Amino acid sequence: MFFEVKNLRKWFGGVKAVDGVSLSVNQGEICSVIGPNGAGKTTLFNLITGFIRPDSGEVIFLDEDVTGKSPKLITERGIARSFQIVNIFPRLTVYENIMVAVLAQQIPETRRPAVSWEPETAGSRNRSSHAAQASIVG
Ligand SMILES: Nc1ncnc2c1ncn2[C@@H]1O[C@H](COP(=O)(O)OP(=O)(O)OP(=O)(O)O)[C@@H](O)[C@H]1O
Ligand SMILES: [Mg+2]
Numbered sequence: 074m075f076f077e078v079k080n081l082r083k084w085f086g087g088v089k090a091v092d093g094v095s096l097s098v099n100q101g102e103i104c105s106v107i108g109p110n111g112a113g114k115t116t117l118f119n120l121i122t123g124f125i126r127p128d129s130g131e132v133i134f135l136d137e138d139v140t141g142k143s144p145k146l147i148t149e150r151g152i153a154r155s156f157q158i159v160n161i162f163p164r165l166t167v168y169e170n171i172m173v174a175v176l177a178q179q180i181p182e183t184r185r186p187a188v189s190w191e192p193e194t195a196g197s198r199n200r201s202s203h204a205a206q207a208s209i210v211g
Contacts, residue, residue: 074133075100081130083116090116091127122154123147148177163206170205 076098083091090113098104106114119125121132123144132140139147153174161170 075102075135077131077133078117078121079131079133081117081120081132082128083113083120083125084128091120094130118154121147122152161205163204165205166202167205168201 074097078094078096081091081094082089092113094113094117096104096106106117108114116125120127120130123139123142123146126141130140131138134147134150134152137150139150139152162173165173
């Protein structure tokens with residue numbers, strides 16, 4: 074199995090934020106986690122990406138148990154996340170911001186996603202070399 078969550082649980086005191094969640098995703102499959110405010114979506118992603126540790130359960134990626142591992146290790150294994158509120162390095166250029174994310178993945182080349190960037194073809198009003206703080210985010 075490509076990616077699997079087994080019976081994951083995280084309670085905050087009496088709040089059962091994630092209570093026995095299991096799911097599996099095949100390679101190439103696109104899935105969504107949906108639910109109302111407070112359903113536990115962000116908590117689930119925080120558990121998967123190592124921002125918080127589960128009370129119990131497992132997160133398995135490419136047959137490796139990454140449950141409760143650090144965000145650094147989990148990122149190196151190839152799991153990435155984005156945030157609802159975008160954080161950038163405002164004084165780096167747009168291009169440099171993207172490269173930070175790519176270079177942060179110090180994983181073997183064979184496991185890296187293909188990344189290509191052709192600033193000169195990125196549109197008639199090329200903004201890749203502008204400071205990111207001057208760019209529209211969203
Ligand atoms: N660090 C925390 N400490 C205590 N309670 C928390 C913590 N993080 C989340 N919760 C609670 O866990 C529950 C799930 O919250 P979570 O943010 O995961 O929901 P969500 O599905 O992402 O909601 P939204 O759609 O509003 O983003 C909520 O009741 C929330 O108040
Ligand atoms: Mg959320």
